[in-house]
């Protein structure tokens with residue numbers, strides 16, 4: 242009895258407090274159903290309050306980019322909130338400029354739905370769909386790159402432009418994350434999406450993709466990205482990249498050469514060593530068939546021992562400098578690779594007479 | 606102590622026996638959240654609510670449950686459980702009605718749980734043998750006193766952003782110094798009323 246009494250008293254107190262807190266939670270954290278209006282009445286949804294805007298949008302099948310899966314670390318999930326978003330949170334400010342804050346731009350994963358809310362997203366985002374697909378092949382290209390083919394199950398077709406990307410869902414301990422991967426299959430292929438993925442040591446999504454096998458089910462959303470290839474046949478296309486930046490370039494090259502065989506098209510690709518070379522034979526074959534297409538690979542590391550290499554050497558911007566002439570022809574360039582490469586190539590291109598608005602780049 | 610009116614205790618708790626400036630309780634969140642007046646006032650409001658409510662409840666539990674049953678040795682654990690539950694409630698409340706404040710306070714809102722000013726208020730009430738209304742007045746006054754101190758310091762620190770503080774003193778160092786100066790200023794109230 243002497244032992245039971247304190248236990249009962251303290252236990253009773255805890256039970257009482259727990260009941261009180263649970264009741265408070267019911268009342269305070271219940272926001273009811275709220276209206277979500279997208280693009281001024283273009284789409285309207287009823288969503289449960291209390292969740293984030295990002296998850297409400299996903300639930301309503303409006304897929305906005307969200308590489309970090311809603312942890313507030315990528316800054317991709319921006320939308321313009323017209324009303325009902327509450328104050329901008331300290332977790333958002335690092336990703337927003339002052340002008341954006343004034344326009345009402347917010348990170349959807351940080352905005353909590355607590356009342357009716359009106360938002361604006363780019364028209365294109367409304368065309369983004371979620372795809373279920375089956376891996377049909379996963380080839381190894383080099384020691385750290387794979388080419389992954391995914392056959393679409395539902396919906397069965399994708400309408401994407403070259404340079405656009407999808408966000409693949411990868412399982413992670415704290416819930417799925419999404420990572421961006423550029424589509425490497427040409428725009429004419431509609432029933433399949435091909436990716437070229439580099440293994441990032443310890444990376445969640447890239448490790449997952451490298452481990453995929455034929456027959457595995459995957460989920461991704463897309464297409465995203467606002468790059469628009471110039472569609473005039475007399476405008477040259479110049480593709481420059483390195484490392485895992487191959488994916489969108491391969492797509493561009495195949496799309497351009499198939500659609501406009503008489504259009505001038507360049508591909509510059511930088512590798513470190515002969516072990517990193519991939520797709521070169523395929524592009525040389527294309528070059529033979531199509532005299533308007535030129536491919537240049539360059540190795541940045543010195544050759545080892547017995548290795549043979551008759552292509553260019555040094556960083557890729559040096560090859561660009563050597564092969565392109567200064568001219569005021571209309572040309573459009575697409576760069577894709579690590580930031581220092583992008584920076585060095587930009588300088589060279591501007592020296593060659595490219596206008597800044599004709600140079601598009603993706604850094605990764 | 607029964608002769609002191611609750612009103613005198615209220616005034617004393619705010620000015621002469623300011624829990625922060627006289628007892629130096631609740632210093633950590635005081636130093637961390639005293640950079641902006643609005644957030645300081647927000648945290649202060651939460652502290653006022655929690656101290657007032659917890660002294661009242663703890664009074665009831667101590668005098669009507671623990672003492673009659675001879676369980677006063679459970680005092681600390683019981684008080685802490687009550688305080689923790691209240692802070693949890695305040696956190697839900699702030700998240701619901703002021704998300705901006707919720708994020709501005711960040712970790713310091715749940716940390717009110719272990720704000721020593723709050724447990725201090727409940728313990729002083731027992732040591733000093735207050736009656737129920739004296740306890741509530743002391744709890745409320747203690748919270749108001751703490752809030753007064755943090756808001757005053759926040760006001761000073763906000764202005765100090767534009768003043769030329771010597772480099773080694775910037776940040777927490779100068780906040781400590783001005784807290785000390787303010788504590789001395791509060792000693793000027795000492796003759797007004799006396800509790801102890």
Ligand SMILES: Cc1cc2nc3c(=O)[nH]c(=O)nc-3n(C[C@H](O)[C@H](O)[C@H](O)COP(=O)(O)OP(=O)(O)OC[C@H]3O[C@@H](n4cnc5c(N)ncnc54)[C@H](O)[C@@H]3O)c2cc1C
Nearest residue numbers: 420421422423437438439441443444445446447485488605
């Ligand atoms: C528009 C766009 C298109 C992209 N297209 C492709 C593509 O076609 N092929 C491809 O392989 N990748 C592409 N990426 C990069 C890809 O989205 C992932 O960032 C990358 O695969 C790493 O993800 P993870 O989950 O494996 O690693 P995480 O788990 O995110 O990260 C693991 C570690 O690697 C670091 N890290 C994260 N990303 C990178 C990176 N890109 N480079 C170096 N270190 C990094 C992190 O800081 C962390 O320390 C693209 C990115 C963008 C924004």
Ligand code: FES
Nearest residue numbers: 311313315316350
């Ligand atoms: S999803 Fe990454 S910041 Fe919102």
